[in-house]
Amino acid sequence: MSSPVNPGRGDDVVMRGGRVLTMAQSSHASALAFSGGRLTAVGSDRDVSARIGPSTRVIELAGRTVMPGMTDGHAHMDREGLKGLLPSVSGCRSIAELVDRLREVAAATPRGQWIVTMPLGEPPEYRWSPEMYAEGRLPDRHDLDRATGDHPLWIRCAWGYWPGAAPLVSVANTAALRLAGVGADTASPSPRLRIEKDAAGEPTGRFYEDSLQPLAEFTIFRLAPHFNEHDRLRTLAASMEAYNRYGTTAVFEGHGAAPELIRAYRSVRAAGKPSVRVRLVFSPGWNQASGEDIRSWVREHARRLGGKGEGDEWLRLEGLFAEPQTHPEDARLRAACAPQTGWAGFRYDCGLPPDKVRVLLEEAARARLRVCAIQTGMADVFIDVAKRVPIDGLRWVVAHPATLDQRQIAGIREHGMVVTTLTGAYIWRRAAATLRRVGKEREDTLCPIRSLLDAGVPVALASDNLPVSLWNTVWHAVSRIDRETGTVIAPGQRISREAALRCATVHGAWLCLDEHERGTLEAGKLADLLVLPEDPLSMPEERLAQVVPDETWVGGRRVFPH
Numbered sequence: 001m002s003s004p005v006n007p008g009r010g011d012d013v014v015m016r017g018g019r020v021l022t023m024a025q026s027s028h029a030s031a032l033a034f035s036g037g038r039l040t041a042v043g044s045d046r047d048v049s050a051r052i053g054p055s056t057r058v059i060e061l062a063g064r065t066v067m068p069g070m071t072d073g074h075a076h077m078d079r080e081g082l083k084g085l086l087p088s089v090s091g092c093r094s095i096a097e098l099v100d101r102l103r104e105v106a107a108a109t110p111r112g113q114w115i116v117t118m119p120l121g122e123p124p125e126y127r128w129s130p131e132m133y134a135e136g137r138l139p140d141r142h143d144l145d146r147a148t149g150d151h152p153l154w155i156r157c158a159w160g161y162w163p164g165a166a167p168l169v170s171v172a173n174t175a176a177l178r179l180a181g182v183g184a185d186t187a188s189p190s191p192r193l194r195i196e197k198d199a200a201g202e203p204t205g206r207f208y209e210d211s212l213q214p215l216a217e218f219t220i221f222r223l224a225p226h227f228n229e230h231d232r233l234r235t236l237a238a239s240m241e242a243y244n245r246y247g248t249t250a251v252f253e254g255h256g257a258a259p260e261l262i263r264a265y266r267s268v269r270a271a272g273k274p275s276v277r278v279r280l281v282f283s284p285g286w287n288q289a290s291g292e293d294i295r296s297w298v299r300e301h302a303r304r305l306g307g308k309g310e311g312d313e314w315l316r317l318e319g320l321f322a323e324p325q326t327h328p329e330d331a332r333l334r335a336a337c338a339p340q341t342g343w344a345g346f347r348y349d350c351g352l353p354p355d356k357v358r359v360l361l362e363e364a365a366r367a368r369l370r371v372c373a374i375q376t377g378m379a380d381v382f383i384d385v386a387k388r389v390p391i392d393g394l395r396w397v398v399a400h401p402a403t404l405d406q407r408q409i410a411g412i413r414e415h416g417m418v419v420t421t422l423t424g425a426y427i428w429r430r431a432a433a434t435l436r437r438v439g440k441e442r443e444d445t446l447c448p449i450r451s452l453l454d455a456g457v458p459v460a461l462a463s464d465n466l467p468v469s470l471w472n473t474v475w476h477a478v479s480r481i482d483r484e485t486g487t488v489i490a491p492g493q494r495i496s497r498e499a500a501l502r503c504a505t506v507h508g509a510w511l512c513l514d515e516h517e518r519g520t521l522e523a524g525k526l527a528d529l530l531v532l533p534e535d536p537l538s539m540p541e542e543r544l545a546q547v548v549p550d551e552t553w554v555g556g557r558r559v560f561p562h
Contacts, residue, residue, distance in 0.1 A: 011052070012034060012556060013035075016031035018031070019063070021068075023520045029521075031044060034556045035556070038527055039521060039522065042521050065535045066532070067536070069505070069528035070470045070530070071249070071460060071512060072248050072251045072463050079239070080242045082227055082239075085231060087115070089117050112151065114176075114225050118156070120171070126163055141171070141173050157170040166212060167209055168209040172207070184200075189220070192215060194209075213330075218342070219333050237268070245548065246470065247469075247547070249559075250279070250509075250512060250514070251277075252508070254281050256283025257317075260341065262280060269315040274315070276554070277512075277528070277554070278314070280315070281320060281370075281372050284350055289356070298367050298369065306368055313526070318513070320364065320369060322350075323352075323374060325352055332349065365390065370397070382411075382412075397420060399419075401447075403445040403448075404448050413455045418457070418458045418460065418511050419457055419460070420511065421459060421503075427446070427480050435489060444490050447490075447493065449477055449495055450493040458507040458511065461503045477503065478496070478500050478541060479541060526555060527554075528553065531553075
């Protein structure tokens with residue numbers, strides 16, 4: 001299929017001599033052309049070459065593969081650039097080496113200025129243990145004092161979903177403890193935050209948190225520097241570049257975005273065309289809202305957040321995030337530090353008591369608003385609400401469920417929901433642990449992508465920023481190998497490579513309400529595409545996770561490499 005040629009000029013770009021994986025029903029093509037940011041032809045070398053004009057750029061693929069750009073269904077993309085703002089303490093094999101690293105940072109930092117670093121451990125997970133250092137223990141305040149006594153110094157904890165396990169750990173020097181007002185008599189603001197003390201009752205400088213969402217930074221270290229709106233704005237371009245490098249051309253942020261993050265994205269869009277298409281979901285802050293407060297909020301926001309919401313093909317804000325609250329006192333402590341949200345990027349007071357979650361969902365359904373939620377339990381809540389108030393056509397999103405049984409899958413299909421999967425967490429890193437928890441008899445319910453696809457449920461793959469490449473998730477979905485045991489978990493849930501690529505392209509576009517604009521390579525659709533050095537359908541399976549495109553194009557513009 002093709003559109004008319006401009007006889008005097010030809011198309012902007014013609015790619016030929018390769019294999020084009022269109023992800024559409026007709027997938028036999030070796031060339032394509034695009035102009036003005038949209039595909040104009042996909043077909044044979046002969047047919048597409050006829051579109052070459054005097055100003056056409058011709059790219060000889062020389063057997064390489066072209067496929068649609070990929071959509072990350074749960075990206076947290078903004079976090080990637082933020083990591084570059086903080087000094088790294090990774091790679092240190094001893095506390096002595098860590099102290100030397102911090103001493104160098106201090107020498108380059110004005111006296112008295114806070115030094116806040118990335119967490120202990122190695123990226124991207126930042127897992128820690130005392131055995132990671134030659135001394136067989138973690139650093140304490142005395143170690144950090146050797147690095148500097150002229151600066152308050154704090155090694156912040158990881159975002160808990162990176163290591164995937166508590167406790168989280170952070171370490172401060174004496175100057176930081178003094179500014180934070182932490183002494184022998186200091187009580188913790190939460191039972192899930194422990195201020196470690198030595199035999200004499202004095203703080204060691206170590207803080208342990210039995211929560212996956214940090215507490216210390218929003219309470220004890222509230223005076224320390226936080227990520228602000230300017231930080232988010234100035235690092236978003238770097239975040240997008242990191243995702244472009246691995247072929248991601250669009251992201252869906254279903255966990256919700258706080259106003260500060262929304263403003264940063266809008267500033268980037270106002271400055272020009274970004275290199276990643278972004279779909280944001282609104283993260284409301286409830287702060288002990290009543291049922292009537294919730295109903296009023298839905299009425300007020302239904303018009304702006306309904307349908308495709310506000311924005312354009314590059315940036316849209318649509319729908320809302322909902323979840324039941326856990327540990328509401330901790331949530332209030334974190335939310336009190338607003339607008340700062342740390343690594344989260346979403347509001348910490350977005351949770352509601354279970355009865356009010358149902359009020360919100362039913363009101364949203366009546367207002368024809370899209371809702372996104374995380375974890376398996378919310379699938380049941382969605383299904384129950386849909387029995388009372390129809391949600392068909394709204395494409396409510398169940399994000400990263402660890403397990404889903406056939407009853408839940410049937411309900412998801414019946415009510416037109418979409419699922420985004422965290423294969424990195426629930427196949428690669430924690431499948432064996434989850435299987436021990438739920439029992440061998442429920443193995444086939446673990447991240448059941450095959451069952452969902454067989455039922456006709458759209459499934460989008462998601463990185464969760466751990467790490468940024470969606471090619472890891474493609475490999476997880478195909479191989480289903482568990483890292484801990486090296487075995488295949490739920491082999492009946494394996495899917496083909498083509499099915500996995502459709503999840504990353506076709507279904508990702510469906511998730512974003514963009515299926516008529518992108519997701520397949522067809523004339524008239526947006527020129528979001530990848531040029532790959534090898535064919536992902538035939539390359540050795542073990543190399544799928546390491547794929548790096550030769551080129552990434554968004555809207556007819558090459559965004560990787562620059």
